[in-house]
Amino acid sequence: MKKAQTTADLHPIILERWSTRAFDSNYEISEEEVVTILEAARWAASANNMQPWRFAVATRGDELFEKFSSTLSGFNVEWAPKASALIAVLHEKTNEKGEVRASAPFDTGLAVGQLVLQAQAIGLHTHQIGGFDKDGLLSALGNPENLQPVVLVAVGKYANDSDLSEAILAREAANRERKALSEIVIAGL
């Protein structure tokens, strides 16, 4: 566990969430676990309650998981395919009038924020991935209309004794860092 060093008492699921790259490649996620974390995403707030987020679940061993894995770029290729599931997160680009849904990326981020914390609360780990081929992902999903890929979320169990490269193990061991509140609060504190 890599607990955050915080300046205030936070809820344990916030303190203890971190993005591991050491997933247990034997752990099989249950449908109940997947439903639970997607239900948490479903109940996020969104502008006008438009719920522009969309999800596609690939489970290790299935065809979609292979397709999602093949879109990964850089060092994500090494660790992400060991996760139990890769959940593609997309959002609607335009509304029924063809206007851009400006708040959709923000709304979708809120949904993913709830998803990752709910996963933490049920003993799973997550790691969001922006390093993947967006066109490749759309193609894996049959080129759905009007959807913009955002992230893949790797979900699974943390594996203490993972056989990852030295470079990735070093990142696993690194402290979690954040800007100080004084750097990010620009007024009022």
Ligand SMILES: Cc1cc2nc3c(=O)[nH]c(=O)nc-3n(C[C@H](O)[C@H](O)[C@H](O)COP(=O)(O)O)c2cc1C
């Ligand atoms: C939108 C987004 C894209 C990310 N893309 C990647 C990625 O492609 N590869 C990776 O290893 N981590 C990726 N991350 C994970 C971040 O590097 C990580 O959340 C950040 O370093 C903070 O670490 P923590 O989540 O452990 O607190 C991404 C995170 C987000 C939110």
